[in-house]
Amino acid sequence: MQLYTFFNSSASYRVRIALGLKGLTAENIGINLRSGAHRSEDFLALNPSGQVPTLVDGETRLSQSLAIIDYLDRLRPVPLLVPASGQARDQVLEIAQLIACDVHPLNNLRVLKYLIGEMGLSDAQKNTWYAHWITVGFDALEAMLPDHDGWCVGDTPSAADCCLVPQVANAERMKIDLAAWPRIVRIAAFARQHPAFVQAEPQRQPDYTA
Numbered sequence: 001m002q003l004y005t006f007f008n009s010s011a012s013y014r015v016r017i018a019l020g021l022k023g024l025t026a027e028n029i030g031i032n033l034r035s036g037a038h039r040s041e042d043f044l045a046l047n048p049s050g051q052v053p054t055l056v057d058g059e060t061r062l063s064q065s066l067a068i069i070d071y072l073d074r075l076r077p078v079p080l081l082v083p084a085s086g087q088a089r090d091q092v093l094e095i096a097q098l099i100a101c102d103v104h105p106l107n108n109l110r111v112l113k114y115l116i117g118e119m120g121l122s123d124a125q126k127n128t129w130y131a132h133w134i135t136v137g138f139d140a141l142e143a144m145l146p147d148h149d150g151w152c153v154g155d156t157p158s159a160a161d162c163c164l165v166p167q168v169a170n171a172e173r174m175k176i177d178l179a180a181w182p183r184i185v186r187i188a189a190f191a192r193q194h195p196a197f198v199q200a201e202p203q204r205q206p207d208y209t210a
Contacts, residue, residue: 001026004046004054006033007205008173010104011065012053013166014159016205018069020196021157022076026055030207033109066100069159081159091153095144095160099167103137107170127174134171138181145183149190161191169202 003019003026005012019026031037031052038050047054047063054063055071062068069081082096083089105111107130115121115129141164145152152160168188171178178185191197202208 002029002056003027004029004031004043004052004056005205005207006031006038006052007202007208008109009033009052010108010166010170011051011100013169013200013202014065014100014162015053015055015068016200017162017165017196018072018081018159020199021079021081021162021194022072024072024076028206030205032207065163066096066159069162079156081157081162083154083158088154088158091144092158092160095141095152096158096163098137098141098144099163103133103141103167104170106133107174130174131176134174134176135180138171138178138184142181142183145187147183147186149186151191152187157191157194157196161187161197164188165191165197 001024003012003015005016005028007030016028031043031054033052037043038052044050046056046061049063051063053065053068054061055068057071057075060071062071073080073082082092112126112130115126116123121129151157152164164184165188168178168184198204
């Protein structure tokens, strides 16, 4: 199994956490988004969308983080990162998709580079854009979460936590003050103590650069 990844990619970070929670290992192949390695002919042949993460497992090739997590759940069902049924499943998917579909796409690297490049925005304007969409998303997310030192849903880690922690790390990297969202902060701090979350941290990846 190979995981094409970039240490600072939030979506890659999600999958690294999921692999750790499953006790699965994958060969990490760094794709440097800063240098444009994701636009190389070889990588586009593997993944026409030119994005990370990309998971290769035999004949299986997947390039969306939530699809990869679903695949890992079917590959190794214990522990399930998306509950099989019931309210817990609904809550996990709601939280995971809020982050992965509403918040992250507006603030990922290619969007921020487009704002500065083709759109000609200043760094200050780019940062205002980022802060606005983080605020909109985190305000909604905060209302969905329990007020405790624990996981997003129930008593075990889930795909919701796999999405939450990387998005918090992303916001911290962009110097967003998280004080307005104490539930998000507490749950992220709790999750970050788990070995799978520690091992998945950007600074611990073989392709890490400061």
